[in-house]
Amino acid sequence: xxxxxxxxxxxxxxxxxxxxxxxxxxxxxxxxxxxxxxxxxxxxxxxxxxxxxxxxxxxxxxxxxxxxxxxxxxxxxxxxxxxxxxxxxxxxxxxxxxxxxxxxxxxxxxxxxxxxxxxxxxxxxxxxxxxxxxxxxxxxxxxxxxxxxxxxxxxxxxxxxxxxxxxxxxxxxxxxxxxxxxxxxxxxxxxxxxxxxxxxxxxxxxxxxxxxxxxxxxxxxxxxxxxxxxxxxxxxxxxxxxxxxxxxxxxxxxxxxxxxxxxxxxxxxxxxxxxxxxxxxxxxxxxxxxxxxxxxxxxxxxxxxxxxxxxxxxxxxxxxxxxxxxxxxxxxxxxxxxxxxxxxxxxxxxxxxxxxxxxxxxxxxxxxxxxxxxxxxxxxxxxxxxxxxxxxxxxxxxxxxxxxxxxxxxxxxxxxxxxxxxxxxxxxxxxxxxxxxxxxxxxxxxxxxxxxxxxxxxxxxxxxxxxxxxxxxxxxxxxxxxxxxxxxxxxxxxxxxxxxxxxxxxxxxxxxxxxxxxxxxxxxxxxxxxxxxxxxxxxxxxxxxxxxxxxxxxxxxxxxxxxxxxxxxxxxxxxxxxxxxxxxxxxxxxxxxxxxxxxxxxxxxxxxxxxxxxxxxxxxxxxxxxxxxxxxxxxxxxxxxxxxxxxxxxxxxxxxxxxxxxxxxxxxx
Amino acid sequence: xxxxxxxxxxxxxxxxxxxxxxxxxxxxxxxxxxxxxxxxxxxxxxxxxxxxxxxxxxxxxxxxxxxxxxxxxxxxxxxxxxxxxxxxxxxxxxxxxxxxxxxxxxxxxxxxxxxxxxxxxxxxxxxxxxxxxxxxxxx
Numbered sequence: 001x002x003x004x005x006x007x008x009x010x011x012x013x014x015x016x017x018x019x020x021x022x023x024x025x026x027x028x029x030x031x032x033x034x035x036x037x038x039x040x041x042x043x044x045x046x047x048x049x050x051x052x053x054x055x056x057x058x059x060x061x062x063x064x065x066x067x068x069x070x071x072x073x074x075x076x077x078x079x080x081x082x083x084x085x086x087x088x089x090x091x092x093x094x095x096x097x098x099x100x101x102x103x104x105x106x107x108x109x110x111x112x113x114x115x116x117x118x119x120x121x122x123x124x125x126x127x128x129x130x131x132x133x134x135x136x137x138x139x140x141x142x143x144x145x146x147x148x149x150x151x152x153x154x155x156x157x158x159x160x161x162x163x164x165x166x167x168x169x170x171x172x173x174x175x176x177x178x179x180x181x182x183x184x185x186x187x188x189x190x191x192x193x194x195x196x197x198x199x200x201x202x203x204x205x206x207x208x209x210x211x212x213x214x215x216x217x218x219x220x221x222x223x224x225x226x227x228x229x230x231x232x233x234x235x236x237x238x239x240x241x242x243x244x245x246x247x248x249x250x251x252x253x254x255x256x257x258x259x260x261x262x263x264x265x266x267x268x269x270x271x272x273x274x275x276x277x278x279x280x281x282x283x284x285x286x287x288x289x290x291x292x293x294x295x296x297x298x299x300x301x302x303x304x305x306x307x308x309x310x311x312x313x314x315x316x317x318x319x320x321x322x323x324x325x326x327x328x329x330x331x332x333x334x335x336x337x338x339x340x341x342x343x344x345x346x347x348x349x350x351x352x353x354x355x356x357x358x359x360x361x362x363x364x365x366x367x368x369x370x371x372x373x374x375x376x377x378x379x380x381x382x383x384x385x386x387x388x389x390x391x392x393x394x395x396x397x398x399x400x401x402x403x404x405x406x407x408x409x410x411x412x413x414x415x416x417x418x419x420x421x422x423x424x425x426x427x428x429x430x431x432x433x434x435x436x437x438x439x440x441x442x443x444x445x446x447x448x449x450x451x452x453x454x455x456x457x458x459x460x461x462x463x464x465x466x467x468x469x470x471x472x473x474x475x476x477x478x479x480x481x482x483x484x485x486x487x488x489x490x491x492x493x494x495x496x497x498x499x500x501x502x503x504x505x506x507x508x509x510x511x512x513x514x515x516x517x518x519x520x521x522x523x524x525x526x527x528x529x530x531x532x533x534x535x536x537x538x539x540x541x542x543x544x545x546x547x548x549x550x551x552x553x554x555x556x557x558x559x560x561x562x563x564x565x566x567x568x569x570x571x572x573x574x575x576x577x578x579x580x581x582x583x584x585x586x587x588x589x590x591x592x593x594x595x596x597x598x599x600x601x602x603x604x605x606x607x608x609x610x611x612x613x614x615x616x617x618x619x620x621x622x623x624x625x626x627x628x629x630x631x632x633x634x635x636x637x638x639x640x641x642x643x644x645x646x647x648x649x650x651x652x653x654x655x656x657x658x659x660x661x662x663x664x665x666x667x668x669x
Numbered sequence: 670x671x672x673x674x675x676x677x678x679x680x681x682x683x684x685x686x687x688x689x690x691x692x693x694x695x696x697x698x699x700x701x702x703x704x705x706x707x708x709x710x711x712x713x714x715x716x717x718x719x720x721x722x723x724x725x726x727x728x729x730x731x732x733x734x735x736x737x738x739x740x741x742x743x744x745x746x747x748x749x750x751x752x753x754x755x756x757x758x759x760x761x762x763x764x765x766x767x768x769x770x771x772x773x774x775x776x777x778x779x780x781x782x783x784x785x786x787x788x789x790x791x792x793x794x795x796x797x798x799x800x801x802x803x804x805x806x807x808x
Contacts, residue, residue, distance in 0.1 A: 076690040077707075105693030106705050110784075117701035124704060526743065537741075546743065590709070610743040633742035634713025638752060650713055655706065656721055662704040664675045665726030665806050 008039040010133055011067040012126060013058055015049035015074035017104055024108035026119045030073070033123040037130045041065055049074050050083065058084065059091035067093060069133040073101035073126050094138030096589065096649065101129040128661035135654045139589040144231030144628065146549070146585050147338040150576050151176060151236055153224055153519065156184020157203060157562060158554025158569040159343035160210045165573040167215035171580060174335050175210060176238055177220045179273070181291035182207055184345055185555075188274065190372045190379075192562055193428040194459035204290050211292045219333070220293060227340070227522035231628045232585045234523075234549065236335040242328035244298035245284070249323040251294045255284045255315035261302055270302045272380075276348075276370040278388070279380035284315045284324075289378065298324075339549045339576040340523060342516075342533055343569065346555035349404035349510035353413040357403065358478045359507060363388040364485055365478065367509045368399075368425050375432055385433060385440070387503045394440065394503035397433060398487045399426045400475055401446040404510035415510050417530045420559040422508035423450045427463045429506065434466040443469045443500055445489050453563065471498065478505050511559040523550050524612040524629065532558045543572040546611060548585065548628060551576050590649045591630035592637065596622045598644035605636035605645050614645070674794040676703045677722040678731040678787065681711045683741040684776050685733030691780030692787075699787035703731070710734070711772075712745025716756035719770060723760075726803050729769045729794035733786060736774040746774065768797055 012034040016022035027045050035043035042065055046054040049072055061067060070093065072084050077100035085095035103122040111118040150166055152159045155177030163173045175182070186192075187207075189199040210216055219238060226237040261268045262280035272281040274288050283303035286296050298305075304312035305326055316324040348369045351359040359365050364387050366374070377383040385394050401422060407414025423446070430442045449470065451460040464470070475489040484501040491498055513532045520527065524547050526534040533552045536544040543551050553572035554565045579585075592605075592614065601621040605614045613629035614636060616622070623645060634647040643652060660666075680686040686707050692699070708714060711734030719730050732753060734746040753772045760770055771790050775782040 076686075076693075078687065078690060102690070102705075102707075105690040107693075107701075109693035109696055110689075110698055111701040112696065113698065114701055121701045121704065128704075128706075608748065631742055633710040633745045634708070635710070635742070635745055635748050637713055638715045638748065647709065647713060650709055652715065652717070655708070655713075655715075655718060658706050659677060659718060659721050660725055662677065662706065663722065663725030663727060665803065 008069050008134055009041040009065060009067050010039045010069035010071065010130055011042040011061050011065060012040055012044070012071045012073065012130065013049055013054075013061075014043070014045040014126075015054065015072065016045065016047045017075060018048060021074070021104050021108045024112050024115050024118045025103060025122045026115070029119055030122050030126065034071075034073075034126050034130070037127055039069070039134050040130060041067065050080050055083075055087045059087055062088060062091040062093050068097060069136065070098040071101050071126060071129045071133055072098065073103045073122070073129075075104040076100070076102050076106070096139035097133060097136050099129045099133050099136070101126045124662050128658040131657040131661040132654050135651070135657050136649065139648055141589055142587045142627070143584045144587060146580055146583060147233035147336050148172060148580065149174065149337040150339040150341065150580060151234070151335055151337045152341045152343055154184070154343035154345050154554070154556065155182030155218075155220065156343065156345045156554060157186040157206070158345065158556070158565045159184075159341070160206050161566050162341050162343060162553050162569040162573040162576075163210050163216050164206065164213065165570055166577060167213045169577050171215065171577065173216045174337065175216055175218050176222050176224060177218070178223045179287065180221045180243065180295070180297040181287045181293070182210065182218065182220065183288075183291065185369075186562060187288065187290075188276070188369060188372060190376045191428060191432060193424040194453070194455040196428070196432070200290060207290070207292050218293070221297065222333075224519055224522065225332075229524070229626070229629065231587070232338060232549075234337050234340055236337065236340070238333045238335055240331040240333060242300075242330055243295060244300065244324060244326055244328050245296045246323045246325050247295070248321045249295050250321045251286070251296070252320060253286075254318045254320070255296060255324070256282045256286070258314045258318050259284045260304065260312060260314065268302050268304065268307065270299065275373045275380045276367070278370055278373050296323075338580050339551065341551045341553050341572050341576055342519070342523070342525070342545075342556050343553040343572075344514045344516045344519070344556045346511040346559065347514050349415070349512050351403050351507050351509050354403065356477050357400065357475070357507060358485070358505070362480060362485065364503060365505045365507065367507050368422065368429060369509070371429055371504070371506045375429065385437065385504070392503075393437070396441040396443075396484075396500070396502050397504045397506060398443045398445065398485075398500050398502040399430065399506045399508060400487075401426060401444065401508045402474060403507040404512075406447065415512065415530065417559070418450065419511040420450070421511065421561045424453070424456055424459070424561065426506075426508050427451070427460050427468070430468040431463045431466055434463070434468060438467070441469070442467075443471055445471050445474055445487070447472075447474055453561065511555060513556065516556075523547060525550065526610070530558070532556065543568060543575045546631070549579060585628070587627050588632060590647065591627050591632040592625045592634070592645050592647050594623045594625055595644045596620075598642045599623050600642055600644070602641060604639040604641065608635045608639050610635070672795060672799055673700065673702045674728045674791050675726065676729045676731050676787070676791060676794060677727040678703050678705045678733060679708055679711065679714055679718065680705050681734040681741070681745070682707060682709045684735035684739065684774065685711070685783070687777035688733065688775035688779045688783035691778065692784040693780075695780045697780060697784035699784050700791045702791060703787050710740065710742050710745035711749035712740070712742060714749045714752065716752050716759070719753070719756050720759070723765060723769075723800060723802050724806070726800065726806055728797070728800040729771070729790060731787065731790050732772045733775050733783065734772075736776055739776060764801055766797065768793060769800065
């Protein structure tokens with residue numbers, strides 16, 4: 001961090017910008033002033049520094065005068081700093097020894113009616129940059145090769161779609177899914193709005209494509225346990241849970257038929273994840289008939305063999321393929337990739353804490369995802385819409401919107417955000433009911449009906465034509481009454497209090513992020529206040545993250561419908577492909593650097609770093625900056641008690657040089 | 670001679686500095702006494718820079734970063750706000766008062782806001798008069 005003490009040869013190039021600058025600022029006076037500063041070997045001007053002629057002049061002077069520092073006084077550095085640095089480098093000068101003096105946007109434009117003051121200010125701006133350049137050191141741009149390959153974490157529609165796109169581009173993809181099958185929430189959704197397509201009919205071909213793709217390695221029943229970062233490479237530690245069923249499985253289902261778990265007399269009962277608790281499943285099972293891979297899995301947590309001291313081996317006995325292997329152990333794999341896409345999706349909010357809605361206390365109060373299962377022809381009721389309490393047809397169904405969404409800020413039981421899809425899910429389910437049994441009464445109790453997407457408003461209008469009734473207002477209470485559920489609600493549009501007797505109450509529960517705190521910590525990712533993965537920029541960069549080489553797709557980033565998930569997953573795949581395709585990663589040299597002689601290993605820098613980019617080496621007892629992770633924000637430099645850490649180009653002496661040059665009064669040193 | 674307040678404005682690369690550029694490009698005017706120092710993030714705004722600016726005769730210090738929640742680096746602007754809250758106590762103790770330091774925000778598209786902040790701050794400092802440190806330095 002020592003500053004160069006030797007004499008420098010700095011060139012100052014002043015641009016007229018056609019007149020944009022020179023009509024206000026006295027260029028000749030500015031040039032004469034610039035020539036007087038220490039270490040300035042040349043002060044010249046040009047009508048347009050950005051023209052070929054101006055660039056040529058810059059390069060010629062660098063070569064002929066042997067310049068080792070340049071100040072271009074022109075427009076904002078946002079315009080041509082990169083260009084001038086590139087030209088300076090071509091001419092043999094270190095590009096980081098060039099600075100822009102912004103005398104257009106921040107001088108001639110802003111003070112165009114005060115030419116004398118503008119000229120005086122321009123002189124100071126140029127001086128400040130000359131003083132800064134005097135303190136600059138040449139920087140070296142390092143590159144790191146990017147490891148080929150990408151890991152996609154999460155095998156829902158987002159992960160599947162991103163994987164297929166990347167694999168089609170020739171990238172080797174490792175698709176990692178924690179459950180026994182890919183497919184995610186979309187597989188459970190039965191139909192999709194606003195087209196009422198069969199969800200599985202559109203999803204299943206993509207599942208198969210991902211499963212069979214020669215560039216995709218699928219790791220199911222597997223979870224990322226750790227991630228280690230080195231320049232251009234992520235090393236993921238993936239644990240494959242034992243299925244206790246080998247690849248010899250032929251999918252005959254005899255094991256499931258004979259498994260005693262969840263039978264009437266069994267002391268072990270397991271809720272089906274696929275059917276959202278509306279049905280039970282066996283301990284050896286396949287989640288659903290189109291699951292991929294077509295491999296059965298033993299759930300050791302609910303299997304008599306594991307839970308009752310090897311009391312049962314029925315599956316092993318009936319298996320014709322000898323595919324049952326109780327001795328299987330968890331397998332730990334190492335996956336080296338250059339990029340990671342987080343596509344861990346969402347789960348449905350559990351409405352139990354909202355006591356007034358009665359969820360969990362009455363079998364006829366369901367969530368929308370549970371209701372979707374009820375409408376599936378291969379679901380727990382074979383598509384019959386019935387009261388779970390007695391199996392009789394449900395004649396009146398009341399849906400409740402914004403359950404767990406759009407809650408009061410600070411209420412720990414609910415989310416403040418809108419879950420975006422629930423309005424259309426309710427509209428979809430209401431229409432499906434009306435189409436299946438037109439005589440059914442369907443009410444949707446809503447707060448605001450958000451039909452914002454392509455075809456959504458028309459879809460909503462169609463539901464009204466079908467006779468779906470909309471009541472503006474959310475229920476105060478849902479309670480059992482004379483064999484039904486009575487839903488008390490104030491209709492905000494008529495001012496009347498209604499008591500709707502319902503056979504089923506369906507709650508449009510919020511979408512919330514899957515619990516992935518461990519993964520986020522391993523990947524150095526943050527969450528936004530809503531708990532979803534923090535994207536690089538919510539508006540203009542929703543697929544990248546603050547961590548280089550890590551991208552986010554689908555509902556992991558925030559609630560979205562399938563259309564938007566596909567779009568965003570495609571964008572995330574593109575971002576990852578661009579990153580991987582470059583082959584090497586350029587490391588920004590304008591990042592923090594530690595002076596080992598001054599560092600006392602106090603850990604203040606590591607505490608404030610938002611990027612996990614600085615760590616104290618426990619043996620050498622000095623802070624070490626990970627230049628692949630550091631973004632150069634400089635928070636560390638402020639908290640460092642010994643000025644041992646600083647961002648290159650923005651060190652304390654460099655910034656102070658600018659302040660002093662701009663200041664109205666000089667102080668004798 | 671009329672008093673022209675000299676203001677040292679620290680602006681982050683992503684928001685405050687871009688807002689100043691946008692103000693200029695839109696030909697919005699503010700006094701030439703406002704001198705801008707570009708930082709990558711207000712998170713690198715060391716309290717020492719404030720003291721240094723006053724020590725060199727500036728009459729006010731303006732810090733313009735991103736709005737809270739929009740920092741390019743996450744929370745650099747939060748750190749800046751907290752650090753500057755600490756230094757404002759020091760300014761009081763030095764007899765400079767808190768009015769000569771302002772931490773605010775303007776997004777990259779808020780050129781008008783930058784110009785407004787700059788104009789209002791200069792007027793505020795004009796009312797406060799020249800920095801009392803100026804006389805001390807001159808001696």
